[in-house]
Amino acid sequence: MSRIREKNQELIIQVACQLFAEQGYAATKVADIAKVADVPKPNIYYYFKAKDNLYRAVLESVTLPLLEASKPIEQLDDPSEALSEYIKAKLRISRDHPYASKVFANEVMSGAKYLPEDIAEKLHAQSTMIIAKFTGWIERGAMADISPQHLMFTIWAATQTYADFSWQICKVMEKDQLDEQDFADAATFLTQLVIRGCQLEQA
Template identity: 75%
Template structure:
């Protein structure tokens, strides 16, 4: 792929991401994206063919990081370490992909009508993996017996709200935009909240009980 082509595609995705987040999928026209990106409309179609393809490209900018975010839970045996890394990564996604996160949230809230079936399936597989790992930790005694589904929902909500409801959060905190220190503070708080609330134990401690 040529550097110019790649640069144009990235620009189109960035502009489309912002417009999809601000206006929604249905209200956003390819002509609007082309105009704001200052790229001829035929070029937008040349790169992405259809609005659906461009929408999928926008979703992928946040879906792929979201899918990768659960790797610590999948691969690590220590729940404290895994949950700490997962929460940090989820907050990093909210910080780095705020518009794409809003597009994804809007898609889910509308019933995921335009979400490609393969992406929906990948997300479901990820969710089942996380639920299974939480259940395993509970059975091993390193985490309290609790609803694994509601634990997962709580972490989703607590981390993604920093992107999806950024206006409200910034308004309460009386600042135009959250900075890296704000996200670090959020990560520290949420990690302690989840680890303490789930009564996470070291394996040595769990074996003594």
């Protein structure tokens, strides 16, 4: 892929992320994306063929990092270290992919009507892996006997809120946008909360 083609695709996906997040899938027109991106409408069809394909590219821009984020859970044996790294990875997604995160959240809240089946299956397999790993730690006495499902849900909610509810969070914190220190502070706090809740020692 040429650098120009790659750059144009990245621009279109970035603009589509914002418009899909703000307006929803159905209300967002390809013409709207072309206008904001300042590219000819035929270029979008040239690169993506159809609006559905562009929407998939937007979803992949956040689901691929989401799938990568669980690598610490999968690969590390120490629950404290694994949970700490997982929380950091999830917060990086909220920091680096805020609009795409909102698109994904809106898609899930609307019943995942447009979520491609293969992506849904990968996300479900990831959840199954995480729950199994948490269960294994509990069974060997490495972690408190807590609900592995609700631990996973809590981490999801606590990390993704920094993207999905950024307007509210920024209002409370009286700033236009969150900075690096805000995400670092969030990682420290959430890690301590989870570690203590699971009765673990800090890694």
